[in-house]
Amino acid sequence: MALIVERKRKDGSVAYVAVINIRQNGKWAHRESRSFNKRSSAEAWFKKRMKEIRSAGEDLSSIKNKGRSLSTAIDRYITESVKDIGRTKAQVLRSIKEYDIADMPCNEIKSHHIVQFAKDLGATRTPATVGNYMSHLSSIFAIARPAWGIPLDQQMMKDAFMVCNRLGITGKARKRNRRPTLDELDALLTMFDDKHLRRPNTVPMHRVVGFALFSIRRQQEITRVEWAGLDQTHSRVFIKDMKHPGDKAENDVWCDLPSPAMNIALAMPKKNSFVFPYHSDTISAAFTRACEVLEIEDLRFHDLRHEGVTRLFEIGETIPQVAAVSGHRSWSSLQRYTHIKQTGDKYEGWKWLARLTKK
Numbered sequence: 001m002a003l004i005v006e007r008k009r010k011d012g013s014v015a016y017v018a019v020i021n022i023r024q025n026g027k028w029a030h031r032e033s034r035s036f037n038k039r040s041s042a043e044a045w046f047k048k049r050m051k052e053i054r055s056a057g058e059d060l061s062s063i064k065n066k067g068r069s070l071s072t073a074i075d076r077y078i079t080e081s082v083k084d085i086g087r088t089k090a091q092v093l094r095s096i097k098e099y100d101i102a103d104m105p106c107n108e109i110k111s112h113h114i115v116q117f118a119k120d121l122g123a124t125r126t127p128a129t130v131g132n133y134m135s136h137l138s139s140i141f142a143i144a145r146p147a148w149g150i151p152l153d154q155q156m157m158k159d160a161f162m163v164c165n166r167l168g169i170t171g172k173a174r175k176r177n178r179r180p181t182l183d184e185l186d187a188l189l190t191m192f193d194d195k196h197l198r199r200p201n202t203v204p205m206h207r208v209v210g211f212a213l214f215s216i217r218r219q220q221e222i223t224r225v226e227w228a229g230l231d232q233t234h235s236r237v238f239i240k241d242m243k244h245p246g247d248k249a250e251n252d253v254w255c256d257l258p259s260p261a262m263n264i265a266l267a268m269p270k271k272n273s274f275v276f277p278y279h280s281d282t283i284s285a286a287f288t289r290a291c292e293v294l295e296i297e298d299l300r301f302h303d304l305r306h307e308g309v310t311r312l313f314e315i316g317e318t319i320p321q322v323a324a325v326s327g328h329r330s331w332s333s334l335q336r337y338t339h340i341k342q343t344g345d346k347y348e349g350w351k352w353l354a355r356l357t358k359k
Contacts, residue, residue, distance in 0.1 A: 009078070017033050017034070035079050089139075179310060188287075223274070237254070309322060
């Protein structure tokens, strides 16, 4: 039995899954599936695979591993994962399918193949990014054999990781210390405010930037803040699915919310259940485009979080107090800020505070 099934992915796109199920003597003799972005690709693979199966005759043992490529394992992981693997991880795994290693039979992949794949990645990506790709790929190697009987050797992945670390192919990301100046923020907020006055239906980026700066919230976290999650009595905010190295899903946390951020949030119109009912990609694109227009170099939206953390230390907050706002579970992540001396609040009397909190 063979068929092609349409399945909607978590990111809204459609996958075409070619499924092959063959019974012999009342038992399943061979079962496999593979996902594609196009129906035509699924149909082409199915025809080719069925030709291989027919040529094997009655004994299908010879084809059980043939054709079970790394790409097949990746598709199955993305399709069958009950746990939300996240849009970024799914995109990374799909991009791996464009490399030669994805077409290799799983039982033939050795550590030197994985190392070569990492080198290919490193030609256009930083060691930190290569490390992220390798980490996502290791998830496939960890479960392919015990979950599906797909012969990927997890030890080969571990050996390749060790080699890549020693050769410097993978590595940790360098800590960014870029902070926006008050002049840069003034230019950005002026542009965003002017645009919103002319086109009230656009994203109020001046308030989004202000909230990010004082709340120390990440871009996607901002878009998930709900009115029901603003606790004015205890000056805190409920963050759903906060980013966590091990597990993002259901990592829901209450974080302290400094008064400037609370006041900015309360100035937003209540259009629906979300305080900032906008798409994260829209916010990112607007910020990047504004920096390009204003010729502000090397400034990212995430740098607002670093600025916000630094500000709290500069006004004399302790590591536990800052962690209560930022949501860091491990205080060690904040150790790099301990050299900062208390210098006061450079935003005291900042002209934009009144503007951002005006309803």
